Amino acid sequence: MLKVHNIETFYGPIRAISGLSLEVPEGKIVALLGSNGAGKTTILKTICGLLEGQPSKGTIEFMGTPLNGLAPEGIVRLGIAYVEEGRPVFEELTVDENLLMGGYVRRDVHGLQRDRDRVMSYFPVLGQRRGQLAGTLSGGERQMLVIGRALMARPKLMLLDEPSLGLAPMAVKEIFQILKTINEEGTTILLVEQNAKMALEIAHEGHVIEAGRVVLSDQAKSLLENENVRCYYLGITGEVSASGLKRHRKKRWR
Amino acid sequence: MLTQLIVSGLATGCLYALVALGLVIVYKASNVLNFAQGDMAMVSTFVTFTLLETLHIPFFWAVLLAIVGAFLLGALFEICLLRPVKHPTPLGLIIITVGAQQILYGVAGWIWGYDTKAFPSLLSDLKIYRFGALVISEVNLWILIASVLLMLALLLFFRYTRLGIAIRAMSQNLITAKLMGVSAHWTLSLTWGIASVLGAVAGILIAPITFLDPNMMLNPLLKAFAAATLGGMNSFAGAVVGGGSLGILENLVGGYLTPELKESVAFLIIILVLCVRPSGLLGRHYKHRV
Ligand SMILES: Nc1ncnc2c1ncn2[C@@H]1O[C@H](COP(=O)(O)OP(=O)(O)O)[C@@H](O)[C@H]1O
Numbered sequence: 001m002l003k004v005h006n007i008e009t010f011y012g013p014i015r016a017i018s019g020l021s022l023e024v025p026e027g028k029i030v031a032l033l034g035s036n037g038a039g040k041t042t043i044l045k046t047i048c049g050l051l052e053g054q055p056s057k058g059t060i061e062f063m064g065t066p067l068n069g070l071a072p073e074g075i076v077r078l079g080i081a082y083v084e085e086g087r088p089v090f091e092e093l094t095v096d097e098n099l100l101m102g103g104y105v106r107r108d109v110h111g112l113q114r115d116r117d118r119v120m121s122y123f124p125v126l127g128q129r130r131g132q133l134a135g136t137l138s139g140g141e142r143q144m145l146v147i148g149r150a151l152m153a154r155p156k157l158m159l160l161d162e163p164s165l166g167l168a169p170m171a172v173k174e175i176f177q178i179l180k181t182i183n184e185e186g187t188t189i190l191l192v193e194q195n196a197k198m199a200l201e202i203a204h205e206g207h208v209i210e211a212g213r214v215v216l217s218d219q220a221k222s223l224l225e226n227e228n229v230r231c232y233y234l235g236i237t238g239e240v241s242a243s244g245l246k247r248h249r250k251k252r253w254r
Numbered sequence: 255m256l257t258q259l260i261v262s263g264l265a266t267g268c269l270y271a272l273v274a275l276g277l278v279i280v281y282k283a284s285n286v287l288n289f290a291q292g293d294m295a296m297v298s299t300f301v302t303f304t305l306l307e308t309l310h311i312p313f314f315w316a317v318l319l320a321i322v323g324a325f326l327l328g329a330l331f332e333i334c335l336l337r338p339v340k341h342p343t344p345l346g347l348i349i350i351t352v353g354a355q356q357i358l359y360g361v362a363g364w365i366w367g368y369d370t371k372a373f374p375s376l377l378s379d380l381k382i383y384r385f386g387a388l389v390i391s392e393v394n395l396w397i398l399i400a401s402v403l404l405m406l407a408l409l410l411f412f413r414y415t416r417l418g419i420a421i422r423a424m425s426q427n428l429i430t431a432k433l434m435g436v437s438a439h440w441t442l443s444l445t446w447g448i449a450s451v452l453g454a455v456a457g458i459l460i461a462p463i464t465f466l467d468p469n470m471m472l473n474p475l476l477k478a479f480a481a482a483t484l485g486g487m488n489s490f491a492g493a494v495v496g497g498g499s500l501g502i503l504e505n506l507v508g509g510y511l512t513p514e515l516k517e518s519v520a521f522l523i524i525i526l527v528l529c530v531r532p533s534g535l536l537g538r539h540y541k542h543r544v
């Protein structure tokens with residue numbers, strides 16, 4: 001569905017993504033893992049056309065349409081929704097108005113009504129806060145709102161950037177459960193996470209990103225069992241010494 | 255006496271509020287203080303004058319045409335002067351609007367001259383309506399009616415239409431709005447067009463009182479800036495409240511103290527309010543919670 005081929009993205013002279021390729025098959029949840037500064041957000045921004053003039057090399061294709069050079073407004077109209085990191089709601093709009101903005105590209109009033117009800121059924125707390133300004137919501141509620149807002153566009157592909165960051169474990173659990181449901185109902189998901197365990201539990205495939213490259217790709221199940229991933233991203237230490245792992249990692253991943 | 259002063263003050267205040275609303279709408283959407291807002295309105299008022307006096311178009315149609323013209327002027331302003339600037343600084347943007355104001359002022363003086371003209375109006379300052387003890391001139395009555403209707407239309411537009419909500423969303427977070435599929439360019443031009451129309455209506459309503467010359471909007475613009483700041487530069491309701499209270503305040507001081515001090519005292523009060531509430535009466539700032 002989404003094919004990213006050998007892209008390079010620069011911030012001025014600094015290269016943040018170098019020769020990265022990635023595929024998101026239709027109907028799947030694909031997780032992008034990686035530590036802070038690995039380039040995960042940059043990848044999503046490049047896909048959405050938010051970085052002007054980028055990628056400077058390589059191609060991005062969505063369902064056969066090349067995205068290179070398109071403006072973000074055009075890209076989202078193709079059926080890509082991007083849930084940014086930091087859950088930026090429109091603070092001075094109500095919850096309802098935020099959802100309405102999510103469906104901005106659509107004209108079918110009845111469909112919108114139905115989808116709003118669907119979002120409210122996923123996140124009942126949003127239903128209770130419909131008339132409330134989004135700026136007054138809690139972190140978890142904001143995350144639900146930005147996901148709900150993205151759903152209003154009825155996207156074919158949803159990009160999510162660290163939806164769990166800074167949330168209470170209960171809220172994270174609820175949100176990931178809904179993501180799984182959303183996927184089962186037909187939306188493909190590209191999920192960026194530092195919370196590798198949660199992400200891999202719902203994902204089908206995973207890629208580990210380091211310094212702007214994919215260093216490891218596998219089925220989510222295998223990644224969960226992978227020793228290096230367990231050590232570096234799941235915080236589970238095996239019996240191998242840390243220095244041994246480091247050498248091991250360098251050899252295999254770079 | 256008190257009600258009388260309040261009502262006529264409110265009429266003036268409505269004009270301030272219309273211009274202030276134009277400033278606030280643009281400020282929220284583009285982060286620019288538009289110093290050309292007054293002279294855009296002045297040009298539109300002169301256009302109305304030409305349509306009426308030279309082309310002898312009936313009043314209603316002349317005003318309608320002028321309003322369409324004002325919309326185009328505002329939209330073109332954004333397209334020609336702001337859009338080409340790739341990475342603007344706040345100061346650079348201010349200089350652009352100040353520059354545009356100078357251009358409009360000069361061109362207006364060149365076309366229509368600097369001498370004061372009488373604006374042909376159907377409304378008279380001398381004709382008077384009585385509502386019980388309250389006396390109100392025809393001009394003031396129409397100012398009140400037209401402003402209130404316009405503000406109401408604006409309120410409905412920003413509250414209930416898809417486009418109006420998109421403008422508010424864009425003002426709050428441009429990138430996220432783009433990700434919703436909002437075309438930032440055209441929405442921004444539309445915003446400038448609306449602001450220009452607000453100014454034009456204010457200009458056409460003021461003209462019968464102040465007469466017509468290229469300086470006519472100088473004082474109203476200054477008052478509108480004060481009103482917008484008083485109400486809160488990022489609040490639509492603030493512009494209305496700020497405009498209304500400034501108009502009433504001036505009139506009360508003028509009526510009970512002395513007309514000479516009406517502006518001094520009004521601005522003194524504004525300064526005091528801003529000391530206590532720096533973001534204005536209704537200016538709101540949400541802290542980002544994580
Ligand atoms: N606006 C920017 N200007 C310059 N460098 C940036 C900018 N945004 C991110 N970077 C750099 O690009 C790299 C990748 O950042 P990012 O994509 O945000 O990482 P992640 O989302 O994986 O934490 C980092 O080294 C970061 O410092």
Ligand SMILES: [Mg+2]
Binds near residue numbers: 040041042085
């Ligand atoms: Mg990031």
